[in-house]
Amino acid sequence: MHQKKSIEKLNSLPAKKVNILMVDDHPENLLALEAVLISPNYNLVSANSGKEALKCMLKYDFAVILLDVQMPGLNGFETAKLIKAREKTRHIPIIFITAISQDIEHVQQGYSVGAIDYIFKPFHPETLKQKIEQFVKIHQKHEETIIQTDQERTDELIKVNKKLDRTTLNLRRTEALAKVIGETISDTIVTFDEQGFIISVNPAVKGMLGYEADELIGKHVVMLFLKVRSDQENESTFSIFSSIKQAAGKIIESYVLRKDGSYFPADIQIGEATVEDQQIFVCTIRDVTERKQIEEVKKQRLHDMEHIVEERTLELLQANEKLQKEIEERNHSQERFKKIFESSPCLMAIFSLKQEVFIDVNASWVNFTGYCYEELVNKKIDIEKFVDETDEMIDLEQVIRNKKINYKTKRGEIRAGLLSTEMIDIHHERCALIVLTDITERVHLEKEMYRLDRLNLIGEMAAGIAHEIRNPMTTVHGFLQVTRNDSSKLPEEIVDLMLEELNRANSIITEFLNLAKNKVSVKKKQNLNTIIEALSPLIQAEALRASKHIFLDLGECYEIFLDQKEIRQLILNIALNGLDAMSAGGKLTIKTFTENQSVILQIKDEGTGISPEIMDKIGTPFFTTKETGTGLGLAICYSVAERHDAEIDIETGDQGTVFSVRFNQSGDRSGISS
Numbered sequence: 001m002h003q004k005k006s007i008e009k010l011n012s013l014p015a016k017k018v019n020i021l022m023v024d025d026h027p028e029n030l031l032a033l034e035a036v037l038i039s040p041n042y043n044l045v046s047a048n049s050g051k052e053a054l055k056c057m058l059k060y061d062f063a064v065i066l067l068d069v070q071m072p073g074l075n076g077f078e079t080a081k082l083i084k085a086r087e088k089t090r091h092i093p094i095i096f097i098t099a100i101s102q103d104i105e106h107v108q109q110g111y112s113v114g115a116i117d118y119i120f121k122p123f124h125p126e127t128l129k130q131k132i133e134q135f136v137k138i139h140q141k142h143e144e145t146i147i148q149t150d151q152e153r154t155d156e157l158i159k160v161n162k163k164l165d166r167t168t169l170n171l172r173r174t175e176a177l178a179k180v181i182g183e184t185i186s187d188t189i190v191t192f193d194e195q196g197f198i199i200s201v202n203p204a205v206k207g208m209l210g211y212e213a214d215e216l217i218g219k220h221v222v223m224l225f226l227k228v229r230s231d232q233e234n235e236s237t238f239s240i241f242s243s244i245k246q247a248a249g250k251i252i253e254s255y256v257l258r259k260d261g262s263y264f265p266a267d268i269q270i271g272e273a274t275v276e277d278q279q280i281f282v283c284t285i286r287d288v289t290e291r292k293q294i295e296e297v298k299k300q301r302l303h304d305m306e307h308i309v310e311e312r313t314l315e316l317l318q319a320n321e322k323l324q325k326e327i328e329e330r331n332h333s334q335e336r337f338k339k340i341f342e343s344s345p346c347l348m349a350i351f352s353l354k355q356e357v358f359i360d361v362n363a364s365w366v367n368f369t370g371y372c373y374e375e376l377v378n379k380k381i382d383i384e385k386f387v388d389e390t391d392e393m394i395d396l397e398q399v400i401r402n403k404k405i406n407y408k409t410k411r412g413e414i415r416a417g418l419l420s421t422e423m424i425d426i427h428h429e430r431c432a433l434i435v436l437t438d439i440t441e442r443v444h445l446e447k448e449m450y451r452l453d454r455l456n457l458i459g460e461m462a463a464g465i466a467h468e469i470r471n472p473m474t475t476v477h478g479f480l481q482v483t484r485n486d487s488s489k490l491p492e493e494i495v496d497l498m499l500e501e502l503n504r505a506n507s508i509i510t511e512f513l514n515l516a517k518n519k520v521s522v523k524k525k526q527n528l529n530t531i532i533e534a535l536s537p538l539i540q541a542e543a544l545r546a547s548k549h550i551f552l553d554l555g556e557c558y559e560i561f562l563d564q565k566e567i568r569q570l571i572l573n574i575a576l577n578g579l580d581a582m583s584a585g586g587k588l589t590i591k592t593f594t595e596n597q598s599v600i601l602q603i604k605d606e607g608t609g610i611s612p613e614i615m616d617k618i619g620t621p622f623f624t625t626k627e628t629g630t631g632l633g634l635a636i637c638y639s640v641a642e643r644h645d646a647e648i649d650i651e652t653g654d655q656g657t658v659f660s661v662r663f664n665q666s667g668d669r670s671g672i673s674s
Helices: 002-012 027-037 050-059 076-085 104-112 125-170 175-183 204-209 237-246 289-328 330-343 363-369 440-484 492-513 528-545 564-581 633-643
Strands: 018-023 042-047 062-068 094-098 115-120 188-193 198-201 225-228 251-257 263-275 278-287 347-352 357-361 386-388 403-408 414-426 429-438 524-526 549-554 560-562 587-595 598-604 646-653 656-664
Touching (some): 042 050, 062 076, 104 115, 188 204, 204 251, 237 263, 347 414, 524 528, 528 560, 560 564, 564 598
Parallel strands (some): 094 115, 549 587
Antiparallel strands (some): 188 198, 347 357, 414 429, 524 560, 587 598
């Protein structure tokens, strides 16, 4: 009857929208999924990355997750692992939707991280819609089961409460006995007579001790206790029972035996009452295992704290002795501080918070910022010179520890640094000691390492993908050449256009192969100037077509190991980019010289420079600002430089851009490298 009512109540609840999470880094894919799944019963939640998807998991309870595999940052497999690692979300079904390889290894990897299904693009909309409907039904059924279970538990509690009410009426023989039982109902309760034989136990005894009530009634109460706290090592049954009776009105400690023979620490409280001239004892047993564990932890922490206090006291004593020595050497300390301040490689300054001026700056501050000493000391500080990563102004009145900021030099250059401050008093004036560690080179190195990692990944993909694409292209190319001679099938101009496009695709693949990490470079010892002189007529002709000029400034260079074909491609790619960056009349300068046992190649244009947004993406495969470019030119240059143990440096501004390629003498001198 109760179950029927709970089901009717469940059916009367208003319908609730089901949350579905869609994760894809391409907005157009999310729109396509939304168009397929849109329904008044669904709440479609979109996420553009794995990180954003994890944030959504904290806000909503989802019935199913549609997860793209290939995403920047956290990919689909990594995101699925994090979802399955969380207890609250591990049961949510995950469907991978991907357009990448259908190899069994990828599919198995998807299932290994907890996927329910693996769908490949393009997918059939109706099939996907039906699958989602089934998962939603499972989710709704699960929710209904939870609600029904809660209702059944509520009904069961009502039954128990009614039974307890009846039991209370039957036990109303004395108000005193009812009061004791009412006060101790949360623990195991055992009543026994003055001889120690158990009269009754409450239901809690089953969960705590493992006994049924019938197994204990009539047995002696001492069977439940291993030992009552006493000075005696081995206590007799009589002495244990005597200790229990004498503890009436007190709380004593004991070890209580379970039915399975195990035991646990407990607090025992004895209450005494008289019913119809018969003395009855009420014993409450409280499991204090957790409390004992906490006490042990507290003891250990207290011991650790005492040890720390001892160490700290010793440190304070030593610090006090050191302080005494420092006081004695106070006249010399200022001089030492001045030396440390001046010779520190970090940018250091003392700033008056009241007057908002620099009291002093060290040589490193002057060298890095480009200002002279007189331009800084006793001058108002321009707080805009200190800007953190979120473009929020720095509060110098707050203590700062290694906060990453950007700061401007006198020339307007933006440099990165770690800012720390400390509050000090100088002649009773509150000041800030500013320490700035310049990390510009480290940040640049981190970006370069990230770019090289991406380049290596593309390189590893290049050989395999290009080889597989070329095979079918070769077949198509051959059949088109045969068809070209048969004018009855296709017009010759259409065949020519198709052949031209195939040749163009083949050239792109050839460039793509140059990114391959395992590409073999055939090197031999030769002069860089010889390669440039042989290539200059081609560059000169390209410049004349655009009314631009080429100037060669070739210095004396010693011979180094080079792959002539690759170096020609590197020079040609950078030179043509320089020509494209200039307007008519511009001059492109190709210069070579030696510096610190290295051969330097410089190619300088007179264009408008490269914007900071584009600089961060220079050398990234498939990134281009040209309408017809492939975005592989500079990526190939970086690959060639890496195979020649060379470094590429770029300086850009309003007056033009300089590409410098440094060939290290300590590089690979073998005939062939890969």
